[in-house]
Amino acid sequence: MKKILITGGAGFIGSHVVRLFVNNYPEYHIYNLDVLTYAGNLENLTDIQDKSNYTFLKADITDENAILELFKQYQFDGVVHLAAESHVDRSISDPLAFIKTNILGTVNLLNAARTIWKDNMEGKRFYHISTDEVYGSLGETGLFTETTAYDPRSPYSSSKASSDHLVRAYFHTYGMPVVISNCSNNYGPNQFPEKLIPLAINNIKNNKPIPIYGKGENIRDWLYVIDHAIAIDLIFHKGENGETYNIGGNNEWTNIQLIHKLCEVMDDLLGREKGASEKLITFVKDRAGHDMRYAIDSSKLMNELGWEPSLQFEEGIVKTVKWYLANQAWMDNIISGDYEHYYKEQYQDR
Ligand code: NAD
Numbered sequence: 001m002k003k004i005l006i007t008g009g010a011g012f013i014g015s016h017v018v019r020l021f022v023n024n025y026p027e028y029h030i031y032n033l034d035v036l037t038y039a040g041n042l043e044n045l046t047d048i049q050d051k052s053n054y055t056f057l058k059a060d061i062t063d064e065n066a067i068l069e070l071f072k073q074y075q076f077d078g079v080v081h082l083a084a085e086s087h088v089d090r091s092i093s094d095p096l097a098f099i100k101t102n103i104l105g106t107v108n109l110l111n112a113a114r115t116i117w118k119d120n121m122e123g124k125r126f127y128h129i130s131t132d133e134v135y136g137s138l139g140e141t142g143l144f145t146e147t148t149a150y151d152p153r154s155p156y157s158s159s160k161a162s163s164d165h166l167v168r169a170y171f172h173t174y175g176m177p178v179v180i181s182n183c184s185n186n187y188g189p190n191q192f193p194e195k196l197i198p199l200a201i202n203n204i205k206n207n208k209p210i211p212i213y214g215k216g217e218n219i220r221d222w223l224y225v226i227d228h229a230i231a232i233d234l235i236f237h238k239g240e241n242g243e244t245y246n247i248g249g250n251n252e253w254t255n256i257q258l259i260h261k262l263c264e265v266m267d268d269l270l271g272r273e274k275g276a277s278e279k280l281i282t283f284v285k286d287r288a289g290h291d292m293r294y295a296i297d298s299s300k301l302m303n304e305l306g307w308e309p310s311l312q313f314e315e316g317i318v319k320t321v322k323w324y325l326a327n328q329a330w331m332d333n334i335i336s337g338d339y340e341h342y343y344k345e346q347y348q349d350r
């Protein structure tokens with residue numbers, strides 16, 4: 001039985017990846033390693049937690065010894081590495097946390113994998129999940145391809161860029177069987193409400209202001225989270241060692257257009273008068289160094305591995321809103337914790 005380590009599996013994207021691997025591969029044992037920061041939530045995985053091919057390991061990727069011991073104990077055959085500090089605004093207030101987890105944590109995993117694989121790398125794989133933000137910010141035209149020069153601008157994207165470089169360095173220097181993917185903005189169930197879409201859903205539901213940074217003209221390329229998980233499955237199994245694959249939704253929206261759409265969907269689902277939720281839109285101080293536009297060219301992944309997004313945005317956004325409305329207890333558990341403090345710190349002076 002293959003032993004696959006998934007890091008950050010209690011988070012948003014990680015939990016969808018863990019579920020997909022546990023359900024699709026009964027011949028694998030899936031180890032979900034997560035330290036459970038504010039963003040990690042085992043409630044995301046209650047449906048699969050008792051499966052016989054699943055084990056949760058509470059550990060911190062910044063703890064070099066603990067990570068090495070786990071690799072020695074379990075002898076993982078493959079790693080799908082998602083654990084990270086992931087929110088740009090938090091990286092602006094606390095860059096060091098991002099350096100520790102995203103850079104040192106990744107190196108600890110690479111070193112531990114190298115220690116147990118160094119005599120035989122056959123059939124092994126270290127898959128590093130990264131972001132399109134490493135490529136910087138686009139103007140009105142153009143797309144990020146796998147050969148676009150790195151130009152990260154936030155502490156978050158710089159820490160992810162650094163970890164990408166280190167993963168490639170282990171391929172060239174030590175022959176580590178690595179693969180990397182860089183994905184655009186994900187949306188869907190289980191996303192922590194610090195990110196635009198779940199934050200706006202929660203605020204609209206509770207008739208609170210929807211904070212839009214600057215003029216709302218920044219553009220993001222949105223992909224349904226399960227389509228990202230499907231791409232990860234494909235790249236983990238079929239990607240080439242040493243290669244990078246871009247993953248995107250081919251689905252660009254300015255933030256303000258997106259929020260108008262969300263208001264329309266929510267008015268409908270909440271039985272509100274048309275246009276009622278739009279009154280909550282509030283323009284606030286812009287994010288420092290706010291990247292203007294991200295857009296991904298996924299043609300390599302589509303042409304070489306046959307991936308394509310399964311869900312159109314119109315359908316995905318309705319599905320997403322329905323999930324949050326049906327899972328109010330999930331949201332309540334999050335917003336009853338440190339969230340209130342975070343929200344005040346982030347938004348009171350904007
Ligand atoms: P998330 O913040 O929802 O989850 C991160 C998970 O990592 C949490 O469960 C957290 O507890 C865990 N974690 C954090 N620090 C850890 C540590 N020191 N040790 C062990 N576990 C730790 O993040 P997400 O949005 O699901 O993103 C997952 C990955 O995908 C990240 O690497 C991110 O850079 C990348 N990514 C995210 C997006 C997106 O739109 N969310 C897009 C492209 C790439």
Ligand code: DAU
Pocket residue numbers: 086087088089130131132133183184185186194195196197199211212213214218219220255287294
């Ligand atoms: O592109 C991939 C990246 O997408 C991932 O690597 C990151 O982990 C993920 O957080 C996401 O980064 P963004 O900064 O694009 O996502 P966020 O949801 O924070 O913001 C989306 C856009 O909305 C961005 O232009 C900032 C804006 N925004 C965000 C928040 C939280 C607002 O206008 N108001 C807000 O309150």
